[in-house]
Structure formats: structure tokens, C-alpha cells
Amino acid sequence: MVQFGxxxxxxxxxxxxxxDMMISQKILRTMPELQTCxxxxxxxxxxxxxAITSFNFRKVHTLVRRxxxxxxxxxxxxxxxxxxxxxxxxxxINTRGVVMLIKQELGEYx
Amino acid sequence: xxxxxxxxxxxxxxxxxxxxxxxxxxHPVIIEKGDRLGGKLLNWHKLFPTFTPAGEVLDxxxxxxKDVEIMTNTEVKRIExxxxxLNDGRLLVSDAxxxxxxxxxxRAEIKEEYGYGIYxxxxxxxxxxxxxxxxxxxxxxxxxxxxxxFLHCVGSRDEKVGQKHCSRVCCITGVKQAMELKELFPQSExxxxxxxxxxxxxxxxxxxxxxxxxxxxxxxxxxxxxxSETIDKRVQIxxxxxxxxxxxxxxxxxxxxxxxxxAGASNDRFAENRGIELYPSHFxxxxxxxxxxxxxxxxxxxxxxxxxxxxxxxxxLNEGVAAALRVxxxxxx
Amino acid sequence: xxxxxxxxxxxxxxxxxxxxxxxCIRQNFFPGSEAAFLNILRNDLGRDVGEEARHTxxxxxxxxxxxxxxxxxxxxxxRQFAMMTEAGYEHFTSSCITSFGIYSEILETWKExxxxxxxxxxxxxxxxxxxFKKPKSLAHTSDIIFHHREQIGKQAVRPLxxxxxxxxxxxxxxxxxxxAKLFPKSGIGGSEFPYVLAGMIESxxxxxxxxxxxxxxxxFGFRNYLVQANRGYSIANSQKxxxxxxxxxxxxxxxxxxxxxxxxxxxxxxxxxMEGTTYGPDGQGIPVLSYEEMAGLVLGYDPWELGMQMHQVxxxxxxxxxxxxxxxxxxxxxxxxxxxxxxxxxxxxxxCTSQPIIRKL
Numbered sequence: 001m002v003q004f005g006x007x008x009x010x011x012x013x014x015x016x017x018x019x020d021m022m023i024s025q026k027i028l029r030t031m032p033e034l035q036t037c038x039x040x041x042x043x044x045x046x047x048x049x050x051a052i053t054s055f056n057f058r059k060v061h062t063l064v065r066r067x068x069x070x071x072x073x074x075x076x077x078x079x080x081x082x083x084x085x086x087x088x089x090x091x092x093i094n095t096r097g098v099v100m101l102i103k104q105e106l107g108e109y110x
Numbered sequence: 111x112x113x114x115x116x117x118x119x120x121x122x123x124x125x126x127x128x129x130x131x132x133x134x135x136x137h138p139v140i141i142e143k144g145d146r147l148g149g150k151l152l153n154w155h156k157l158f159p160t161f162t163p164a165g166e167v168l169d170x171x172x173x174x175x176k177d178v179e180i181m182t183n184t185e186v187k188r189i190e191x192x193x194x195x196l197n198d199g200r201l202l203v204s205d206a207x208x209x210x211x212x213x214x215x216x217r218a219e220i221k222e223e224y225g226y227g228i229y230x231x232x233x234x235x236x237x238x239x240x241x242x243x244x245x246x247x248x249x250x251x252x253x254x255x256x257x258x259x260f261l262h263c264v265g266s267r268d269e270k271v272g273q274k275h276c277s278r279v280c281c282i283t284g285v286k287q288a289m290e291l292k293e294l295f296p297q298s299e300x301x302x303x304x305x306x307x308x309x310x311x312x313x314x315x316x317x318x319x320x321x322x323x324x325x326x327x328x329x330x331x332x333x334x335x336x337x338s339e340t341i342d343k344r345v346q347i348x349x350x351x352x353x354x355x356x357x358x359x360x361x362x363x364x365x366x367x368x369x370x371x372x373a374g375a376s377n378d379r380f381a382e383n384r385g386i387e388l389y390p391s392h393f394x395x396x397x398x399x400x401x402x403x404x405x406x407x408x409x410x411x412x413x414x415x416x417x418x419x420x421x422x423x424x425x426x427l428n429e430g431v432a433a434a435l436r437v438x439x440x441x442x443x
Numbered sequence: 444x445x446x447x448x449x450x451x452x453x454x455x456x457x458x459x460x461x462x463x464x465x466x467c468i469r470q471n472f473f474p475g476s477e478a479a480f481l482n483i484l485r486n487d488l489g490r491d492v493g494e495e496a497r498h499t500x501x502x503x504x505x506x507x508x509x510x511x512x513x514x515x516x517x518x519x520x521x522r523q524f525a526m527m528t529e530a531g532y533e534h535f536t537s538s539c540i541t542s543f544g545i546y547s548e549i550l551e552t553w554k555e556x557x558x559x560x561x562x563x564x565x566x567x568x569x570x571x572x573x574x575f576k577k578p579k580s581l582a583h584t585s586d587i588i589f590h591h592r593e594q595i596g597k598q599a600v601r602p603l604x605x606x607x608x609x610x611x612x613x614x615x616x617x618x619x620x621x622x623a624k625l626f627p628k629s630g631i632g633g634s635e636f637p638y639v640l641a642g643m644i645e646s647x648x649x650x651x652x653x654x655x656x657x658x659x660x661x662x663f664g665f666r667n668y669l670v671q672a673n674r675g676y677s678i679a680n681s682q683k684x685x686x687x688x689x690x691x692x693x694x695x696x697x698x699x700x701x702x703x704x705x706x707x708x709x710x711x712x713x714x715x716x717m718e719g720t721t722y723g724p725d726g727q728g729i730p731v732l733s734y735e736e737m738a739g740l741v742l743g744y745d746p747w748e749l750g751m752q753m754h755q756v757x758x759x760x761x762x763x764x765x766x767x768x769x770x771x772x773x774x775x776x777x778x779x780x781x782x783x784x785x786x787x788x789x790x791x792x793x794x795c796t797s798q799p800i801i802r803k804l
Contacts, residue, residue, distance in 0.1 A: 001716065001717055001718065001719065002716040002717055003717075004671075004674075004713060004716075004717065005671045005672070005674075006671055006672055006673070006674040006675045006678070007675045007717075008675055008678050008679050008682055008714065008717065008718065009675040009676045009678075009679040010679070011679070011683065012356060012357060013348075013356065013357040013358055013359050014351060014354070014356055014357070014358040014359070015358075015359055015360075016358060016359065016360035017359070017360055017361050021299075028326060029326075032322075032323045032324070032326060033323055035322035035323055035326060035327070035328070035329075036319050036322045036323050038307075039331065039353045058353070059353070059354055059355075062351070062353050062354050063354055065328070066351060066354070066358065068354075091319075219448070222448050222633065222635040222636060223635050225635075227445070227447070228445050228446055228447075228448075228636070229445075336635075336658060338653070338654070338655040338656070338657060338658070339653060339655070340655055341654070341690050341691060346655040
């Protein structure tokens with residue numbers, strides 16, 4: 001193939017027509033409360049790991065809900081499981097449970 | 111002889127005002143431009159947050175209007191101190207006027223980028239209520255939708271179409287219809303695209319939570335920028351998932367535009383009366399937002415319902431009672 | 444397509460006596476298009492079009508690439524208007540969409556901020572001694588062809604119909620962003636459902652293809668393609684459009700912007716060479732025409748006279764569908780009969796070069 005000195009940029013959009021939603025649906029069936037997240041960010045604000053790494057619990061589980069699984073497992077590995085986020089969540093989501101569930105379901109996407 | 115009060119508009123606010131006036135021994139006349147009473151609720155299926163059939167509310171109101179004089183297919187042109195002038199030029203004399211002329215539904219065609227009226231599978235919340243009433247909800251070619259998107263704030267909080275205000279009730283309407291469609295089509299995926307979710311009424315927040323947790327309705331924070339038709343007549347939509355910070359696209363079988371409330375077209379005409387003032391949104395501005403929120407600056411003109419601002423059915427009904435009581439006090443003085 | 448909203452966006456287009464300014468790049472990439480516009484207007488429609496050889500670039504490319512400052516481009520634009528005024532014309536028309544956007548934007552700026560117009564008049568007078576009147580009407584040349592579409596339709600020799608099947612040709616129309624996205628009111632049909640090219644297609648017997656990425660930008664973007672390393676996102680945008688339109692099997696693409704026409708044509712070559720993907724039937728490309736070329740074919744002009752041999756994507760499959768008679772041997776001959784050279788054979792022009800050329804490996 002010919003090289004012209006540039007590549008064709010790949011689309012950045014989350015493509016919900018191509019993403020495989022099976023795992024995401026399974027996660028939501030197991031923990032439907034995750035849908036009630038209102039993105040207040042208090043989990044990330046209080047996160048022990050988020051204070052020193054790029055870990056953003058809210059963003060990672062939102063990506064997972066959109067079928068974007070790549071990297072989620074590694075991200076969740078940054079969680080120290082201290083449990084503070086669960087105390088701060090105004091919707092009462094079992095955030096530690098979400099971390100464990102995502103790790104369990106998405107191990108293959110490493 | 112009892113005093114005569116003209117009630118402009120036979121929607122829920124007007125019906126409630128007239129019923130209350132009649133109960134107080136005053137003679138109300140409802141002037142309705144349509145051919146029957148009920149206003150917007152005539153075309154509505156069920157009401158949030160209790161899923162009460164709209165017809166039940168109307169039936170209750172109608173029963174209270176047995177002795178009330180009603181003029182249908184009649185439109186008011188101007189409001190004067192002595193009464194109202196009709197479109198045919200007749201002057202109807204009255205001791206007071208209660209303006210209950212409500213709101214207009216925002217015309218979704220104006221948001222051209224969503225292709226309403228152009229693409230077969232783009233609908234409004236009004237269409238969905240009609241389809242629910244008819245018991246026929248399906249895609250344009252008669253299929254069960256597998257994926258549905260609702261778009262909040264169509265014609266609300268949108269400077270581009272001259273609608274800077276929040277229409278308030280659309281958020282909960284979007285949640286209600288999402289739940290109704292999920293009940294009809296349990297296998298379908300439903301996405302609500304929103305800018306903010308504003309759950310202002312009793313039981314609304316609880317209903318929102320129920321939609322998320324029990325109905326598995328997905329809420330994506332981001333406004334759809336455009337809709338286009340695909341080769342199989344589905345609708346491709348683009349938005350940003352702002353909570354992730356990436357563009358997002360998907361194809362849906364039905365795109366439902368949650369249309370907002372626009373100030374009634376007659377408000378401009380009514381405001382030719384010096385006692386009636388308008389907000390920049392063209393809703394009517396009451397004399398005072400607190401203690402006189404149903405009163406005009408003209409002593410004998412009063413307001414009830416969405417003529418002054420977007421409101422839900424309960425609030426409009428309450429204003430009907432309040433306006434009637436203030437009219438009665440005015441007539442005594 | 445059920446589009447009614449275009450009727451709400453109409454603009455005044457003059458009937459006759461246009462002052463014509465050219466595009467910087469079209470002469471190279473679509474060299475017959477501007478001549479075709481003049482021939483159609485003057486000879487087929489009997490209209491008066493004035494030109495002035497001393498008019499310059501509007502400097503839009505420099506402006507959009509942060510090289511030409513606002514005051515400078517305003518003065519250059521003022522000079523073009525002075526040329527028009529001196530030639531005795533009032534209706535200004537530009538061949539280029541970028542220029543059309545520049546003219547629209549500057550006229551609007553002068554309206555909103557009259558002091559900028561005053562300053563521009565002063566600069567122009569100091570620099571050149573010229574003065575100008577603002578045009579009575581401003582139109583893109585595609586507006587003018589649109590305005591005369593019914594008359595062209597009446598004079599049509601070859602409508603946009605497949606001669607073998609009798610079916611209307613399926614046409615993708617692409618509108619340059621600066622035609623109506625800057626000022627929706629300045630474009631026929633507005634920005635979401637522009638009708639300027641669709642109207643021509645429908646009047647001349649074709650069928651407009653509405654595909655999901657119809658409104659998407661071609662990716663031209665000035666500073667994006669000017670820097671070689673950045674071309675990835677220019678080409679990605681064209682690719683997105685091509686992928687979206689391909690399932691509709693369009694017979695050709697027509698565009699009204701010099702940049703879009705060039706990119707939708709040339710990026711097809713680049714994508715085919717880089718990735719091996721083509722978007723037309725049988726591994727070929729989708730021919731890309733300017734609206735003047737489209738009008739020219741409809742009116743019976745010779746394709747090589749229209750400059751269509753300069754396209755990267757071969758146009759012969761389209762010419763065959765339309766029943767256009769052409770001399771394959773004359774494709775790469777200049778008007779004086781001299782051989783002008785020809786491109787190497789590539790996926791998008793396969794079998795359409797004059798003689799087979801063995802590909803260098």
C-alpha cells in the first residue's frame with residue numbers, strides 16, 4: 001500500500017451500533033442500581049486511588065455501560081477497595097460491588 | 111342578578127376556574143376556540159407521575175360544569191375593560207375576565223436538524239400520546255421498535271429558537287413515556303438524551319429512579335446535534351456523552367422529540383390591553399410573582415394555568431381555584 | 444425526499460448582469476468548470492456576465508490559515524467590489540464557496556460594525572485610489588445556475604437519466620460548509636436541507652440521495668490539509684461520508700465548493716491506494732462533478748471540453764450511463780491536439796486511461 005506521509009484518522013465516537021452491549025447488559029441486570037448514577041462525581045472526589053492516579057470510577061463505569069470495555073479491567077485494578085465512595089454515593093450504589101463486578105466480567109478485555 | 115365572568119379557554123385551568131366560580135354563585139362563560147372542552151388533555155393518554163388516564167381528570171371537571179354557559183368554536187380577539195371582543199367583532203360584556211388560554215406546543219419542525227416531518231421515524235411526545243391513545247405504537251412501517259431514543263429540551267432552553275425558558279414538565283413526560291414504551295416493548299433498549307434532568311414535582315424523582323433501576327432506561331447526558339435517515343429508514347443520531355467526553359452515535363428505530371411549551375400565540379394580542387404585560391418569553395407576566403401571581407395590573411383581569419408560565423396539571427388546577435376566589439373577592443368589593 | 448423547509452429559505456437572485464470573480468484553485472483541478480459557467484450563462488441562457496482580469500484571490504485561504512489579517516482581507520474584498528463598481532455592475536457572484544463565505548461575512552461585519560467599513564474604505568483609497576459600492580446582491584455561482592435551472596431543463600439534451608434502464612440517476616449532493624453554515628439565510632434551503640444542488644438534480648431528471656452523513660463537512664479545513672501530517676483528519680471526514688453514501692450506490696457526487704469537489708474526488712484515490720477501499724461499483728470510484736460540469740453534460744457539452752479528463756476518479760462509467768458520446772482517444776489531448784500526459788493507472792481510474800500502462804512495482 002502506498003504511503004503519502006499521513007494516515008487516515010480513526011473515528012473517536014462511541015459507536016453504539018458496533019459495540020457489543022451483552023456484557024454491559026449483564027452487568028446492569030446484576031446491579032440495576034448502577035443505572036441510577038447521576039454523575040455527581042462524589043465517588044471520584046473522595047477516591048483514594050483517584051487522588052494519585054488517573055483512576056476515575058464514574059467515567060470507567062459509564063464507559064462500560066456504553067459498551068466500551070477496553071482498559072476497564074486495568075482501571076478497576078487501581079481501586080484500593082477502601083469503600084469511601086460507597087459512603088458518599090447519594091444514590092446508594094454499591095460502588096465496591098460495581099468494581100468487583102466489572103473486574104469479574106471484563107477480565108478478558110485486558 | 112349574578113355577576114358574569116368570562117373565562118377564556120376551556121382547558122383544565124379554565125374548566126376548574128368556571129366550576130369554582132359557579133360554586134360561588136357567579137355566572138361564568140367559558141369561551142373555547144376548539145369544538146369541545148379539555149384543551150391539551152384531550153390528546154393526552156396518561157398523566158405523570160401516577161399514570162392516571164387524562165380522561166378521568168377531564169370527566170371529573172366536566173361533571174362540575176353542568177350549569178355553566180359554554181361557547182365553543184369561539185375565539186377572543188381582544189380583552190377590554192368592559193369585556194372581550196370576539197373574532198367576529200361581537201363584544202361580550204362581563205364584570206371580570208379570567209385568561210386561561212394556556213400554551214402552544216413547540217413546533218418540532220423548527221429544529222430542522224432533527225428532521226421532524228421529513229424523516230418517517232422521528233416523532234414528538236404529542237405523537238406518542240396519540241399513538242398510545244390509539245393503541246398503535248410502532249415504527250412507520252409497522253414494526254416493533256428495538257431501540258428508541260428520546261431527546262429532552264426540544265424547544266426549551268434553546269436560544270436558537272427563541273425559547274430561553276425551561277418548560278418544566280417535559281423531563282418527567284420523557285421519563286413517563288420511556289416507561290410506557292418499555293412496558294409495551296420490554297425487549298427494546300430505550301435511551302433518554304438530556305441536558306439536565308429537572309424533577310420538580312412530588313414523586314417525580316422517585317419515578318426517574320424507578321425508570322433507571324427497574325425499567326433499565328439509559329440516560330445519556332448530551333444533546334443530540336442532528337438526526338439523519340439511514341438506508342433502512344431508521345434514524346442515525348449524534349451526541350456527545352458529556353460525562354465521558356467523547357462523541358457518541360447510534361441508530362434507533364424511533365427518535366422521539368420531547369417538545370416544550372411555547373407561549374400562547376394569543377398572548378401578544380391580549381397584551382394590547384395596557385393592563386396585561388408579557389415576559390420576554392411572551393408568557394403573560396402577573397402583577398406580582400408571589401401574592402398576586404394570578405392577577406393582572408388591570409383590576410378585573412385574572413390568570414390561571416400555563417398562560418403565565420409552564421406548569422403541570424395540578425398547578426394549573428390550583429390556580430383555577432385561586433383565580434376564582436380572587437375574582438369573587440374583587441366582585442364583592 | 445420530503446423536504447419542504449427549503450422553501451422557507453429563499454434569497455433574491457438577480458436575473459441578469461453579473462460580475463464574476465473566480466476561484467484560486469478550481470482552474471487547476473476542474474479547469475473547464477468556470478469556462479462552462481460563462482458559456483452556459485452567455486451562450487445558452489443569453490445572460491450578461493462581466494469579468495475583470497485584474498481581480499485577485501479573496502485571500503480566504505490565507506485568512507483561514509492565520510496568515511492574512513482581517514483588515515487586509517477586508518481591503519482586498521473592497522478592491523473586488525471596486526472592480527465591480529468600475530465595470531458598472533451591481534450583482535456580485537463568486538465561483539468559490541470560501542470566497543462566498545468571506546464576502547457574506549465581511550458584508551455582515553460592515554453592517555454590524557460600520558466603523559470597520561469606514562476604515563476599509565480609507566485603506567483601499569490610500570492604497571489604490573479606488574472607491575466602491577457594496578453589491579446589491581451577492582450570490583454563489585451555484586445559486587445562479589439554480590435560478591436558471593428550469594430554463595436549462597428545457598434546453599436539456601441529456602437529462603440525468605440512465606439511458607439503459609430509463610431510471611433517474613442517483614445523485615449525492617454535497618454543499619460546501621461556508622455556503623449556508625455561516626448564515627443559513629444566505630443559502631437556498633438553509634443549512635440543514637440545502638436545496639441549491641438538489642433543485643438542479645430534480646429539475647434535470649435525477650434523484651437526490653439523502654444519506655446519514657449528508658451534512659457532514661468534507662474535511663477540507665484549510666490548516667488541516669495544508670500541513671501534510673494533519674491530512675489524516677481531512678481524509679477521515681471524506682471517508683466517513685463515502686462510507687455512509689456507498690450503500691445507496693450513487694451514480695455520481697456533485698458539489699458546489701472547489702475544495703469539496705477536489706477532496707471528494709482526490710481522497711477516493713488516496714483511500715484506494717492506502718487501504719485498497721473503493722466506494723463505487725466493481726471496485727471503481729464514485730465520479731465527482733462540479734455543478735457546472737453537471738449542467739454542461741445536461742446541455743450536451745463535450746466532457747473533455749468540460750475538463751473532465753482531469754478528474755482523479757474516471758467519469759467514463761457515468762458518461763456511458765448517461766449516453767454521452769465521447770472519443771476515448773481524445774481524452775488526454777489538449778485543444779490544440781497535443782498530448783497532455785495522463786495519470787498512472789489506479790483503482791479509481793482503472794481501464795479509463797488511453798492505453799494500458801503497466802504498473803511500476
